[in-house]
Amino acid sequence: xxxRAQNENSIRKLTKLGGxxxxxxxxxxxxxxxxxxxxxxxxxxxxxxxxxISDWK
Numbered sequence: 566x567x568x569r570a571q572n573e574n575s576i577r578k579l580t581k582l583g584g585x586x587x588x589x590x591x592x593x594x595x596x597x598x599x600x601x602x603x604x605x606x607x608x609x610x611x612x613x614x615x616x617x618i619s620d621w622k
Contacts, residue, residue: 591618
């Protein structure tokens with residue numbers, strides 16, 4: 566399977582998860598770059614009209 570163009574790879578959709586939650590997936594390349602693992606705690610902050618996701622520690 567051919568790799569997607571960088572700008573196309575960064576486009577994501579919101580997906581319903583359970584009854585009242587929505588989720589967005591993060592590209593695996595970014596996850597590997599930060600060394601994040603499954604079930605790792607992350608901090609989600611609203612900054613104006615942007616969302617910032619960072620490691621909990």
